[in-house]
Amino acid sequence: MKKLLAVILVFIVTNSYAGNTSYSCVVKYAGEVTNAGDMDYATNVNKGKNGMLSSYIGTKFTVDKITGTVIGEIVSNQSANAIKTEILSNGNGGNAFRLITRFGPNPSILYLQINDYPAYKNGDESPFIGFRWGESISGSCK
Numbered sequence: 001m002k003k004l005l006a007v008i009l010v011f012i013v014t015n016s017y018a019g020n021t022s023y024s025c026v027v028k029y030a031g032e033v034t035n036a037g038d039m040d041y042a043t044n045v046n047k048g049k050n051g052m053l054s055s056y057i058g059t060k061f062t063v064d065k066i067t068g069t070v071i072g073e074i075v076s077n078q079s080a081n082a083i084k085t086e087i088l089s090n091g092n093g094g095n096a097f098r099l100i101t102r103f104g105p106n107p108s109i110l111y112l113q114i115n116d117y118p119a120y121k122n123g124d125e126s127p128f129i130g131f132r133w134g135e136s137i138s139g140s141c142k
Helices: 002-018
Strands: 022-033 039-042 060-064 070-072 082-090 097-103 108-114 126-132 135-141
Touching: 022 126
Parallel strands: none
Antiparallel strands: 022 039, 022 060, 022 135, 060 070, 082 097, 097 108, 108 126, 126 135
16 A cells, blocks of 8 residues: 555656646747847737748747757757757746757857746746847747
């Protein structure tokens, strides 16, 4: 009976831990800097300066909290040009989850910050902001 209880307890702990190892995120806004230094935000109505940013709206990506792996149609750090991904903050202790990925040979970065702490949470969703290639994206993660 003790062995059965131990197996059940391990199963429960493992499953609850596994459910908390990633974020599922949705892009709600995308923007880029204009020649005048202003931000041009694409929405479902405004296509943005180059017309491409509006295609980002509604796209999804996942972030592995342990490895920093980001996988999505538009937002991803899984390419042959990825040099290094570093988790800057794992989100514990009231801090946001933060990661940065460096790409080469032409230097660029992907930076993501997910504000997964009580002051920023909206129900079960947490806001995020990200930067890459002179673009900014924001939305929410669960």
